[in-house]
Amino acid sequence: MLKGKLKLPRPLPIPDQLGSLIAGGSESEEFEFGEELEPIHPAALRLHRESDDAEEAIDNDDEGGGGGNGMDHKTRQRLSKDTINRVSVLKSTSEEEKRSDLEHELSQREINLEKLQRIASTGIPDGGGLRATAWKLLLGYLPSSQDLWEKELKENIQKYSNLKEELLLNPSEHIWREGKELSSTNQHKEGDSDGLLRRHEISQEDHPLSLGKASLWSRYFKYTETIEQINRDLQRTHPDIPFFSGESSFSLKNREAMKNILLLFAKLNPVICYVQGMNEVLAPIYYVFTIDTHKQNAVSAEADCFFCFVRVLGDSVDHFCQQLDNSSSGILSTLSRLSDLLKVNDEQLWHHLEFTTKVKPQFYAFRWITLLLTQEFKFESILRIWDTLLSNPFGVQDMLLRVCCAMLLCVKSKLLGGDFVANLKLLQHYPEDINLEYLLQVAQDISPDTSSYCLSL
CATH class of the missing domain: 1.10.287 (Helix Hairpins)
Structure with missing residues (x-):
């Protein structure tokens, strides 16, 4: 058995209760300003x-x-x-210059994280595995020293393999392996040469019908409903993209790997377990890591994806726990911060939404925040947005709120002219024809210090 299991950064000492999300380091080198990239x-x-x-x-x-x-x-x-x-x-x-700059930075033995953040925040070019490597660095999964990458990745692959064997293996396979190992050991000790395996007695606790808490089967069946929920959600994950949907061997393999990641996360974090919508947060990470053109990186995609998924959720884990909704780190507090951010940057729009039409952030931004905008834009746009989210030196949640605020500012004229029904419909079905680069530029221009900054549009 493994002595140390992978946990989220902070344990949550509260009873388990699921909620649904569906509502409608090392120090960086000194940065040389002469080498900075001007944003596009x-x-x-x-x-x-x-x-x-x-x-x-x-x-x-x-x-x-x-x-x-x-x-x-x-x-x-x-x-x-x-x-x-x-x-x-x-x-x-601009795209070629960005690709060249990013390739140059990723080829260095020591990665300048501040410089990487600046390049990646303007969007990472598709192809060549650049986004996969950059995301791993931005999330802190890979160390800044490239000399340590191979050792780190091998250790994480082995760690993930051990976790899967301990927590995801069918109990009958556990029992069969233990019996085979025991028989082999006994044969060796007793000098048996007939090659026959001795009968291995199954204890009461290892019986499939055992109700004991220590029983492997009891613990295995405990997650039957969770597995069924994960499978249903994965069937609905980006049904228009063959990578995730359909019955091809490729898509089936991808869904199986994603199920392993989500189930392993649930078992390692029983207080939170699995919450509907986590599949949507996992999808961009798994897609980016799996299509990496570097063969070795693609082979380790499932393991890499698991550890990076844990890191992404670590910043917003309290949003997934219903009993923490009213806490300082819960979703209601985060929604309140979004409202405050909008008030500082555009009090007219804030007043119109909050008092005139009474369209509260709870009605539209709950899904924006908990699912990291994965339901509001097309898939390729989600990847572009995540480049900016993961590149923010103040953390994903800080930039996420700024993007959400920018989404409101970019449709200000429509919101000011709309009533409750029109505005709710607009925000729950955000316009697909929005200029994404402009939206992200507005988000980056919003200061994280809302007490002293007002955006001028």
């Missing part, structure tokens, strides 16, 4: 808007008679296309 301005990515402006300017010129510049229709068309092409080239160049 959202306007550089707003292709459609800039092209529209260009066309509008051309149209205005046309209405004025066109005599000022003497441009014909073909010339104006060419200029419009040139404007679009320049923006496309700018965006492509």
Whole structure:
């Protein structure tokens, strides 16, 4: 048996009660400012808007008679296309520069975490396993010294394997293995040469019908309902993405690995156990780690994912426990902080939501916060948002609240013109056509110190 089990950072000494989430280090090296990356301005990515402006300017010129510049229709068309092409080239160049900077930083023997956070916060390019490696570093799963990576990963893989064998193995396999090992030992001691296994007596506690608390079977059957709930939730996890859904061997393998992670977490943390919605938080991590193009990293994806999943939940574990809802670290306190953040940054909008339409954060932001925005955006947008969440030096929860506040600010005009029903519908089904880069820039411009900062839009 393992003497030390993996626990969340702080034990919760309270009785177990499940709630549903479905509601509708080492010090970094000194940073050299000369090496900082300037963040990509959202306007550089707003292709459609800039092209529209260009066309509008051309149209205005046309209405004025066109005599000022003497441009014909073909010339104006060419200029419009040139404007679009320049923006496309700018965006492509920015992505390549970002990829180059990130690859360079990840190739260093000593990773400058502050510099990595700055690069990753602007978005990690897809492909090449960059996001998987960066997330592991940002979560503190990998040490900053690359020389220690191989040793650390091997130890964690072995630790995860031991946990699975102890806590997830069917009791009959435990009993069979113990019996085989005992018979083999006895044969060796007694010098038996007939090759026959001796009968291994099963104790009362190891009998499948035993009700004793110490029984392997009793502990195994205790989680039957949890396993069924996990399986149901995994069937509903991103049903539009073949990686998670369907009956292919690939998707079945992925769901089985995710079930192992969620069940192991439940058994190691019986106070919290498994809560509906944890599958949604796990999905981005498992996806990113599994598609890593580095073969060794892909092989260890399940183990790496488990430990990083624990780290992500460690920042918000109290949100999953119903009995801590009213505590200083519970979900209601966090929702109150979001309300305060909005009040400081836009008191007009805050007053309209809180008093005029009475659309409280509990009605829409509960799911935003507990599920880390995994239900509000398309999957590729979720990965981009998480780049920013995990890169925040003040922690995931700090940036999460700032993103939630930015989500409100970015639809301010619609909210001010809406009543209770319209605003609730808008916030429970957040617009998919929102400019994500602009939203994240607004979130980063919001100061974490709400007592002394007011955002100007």
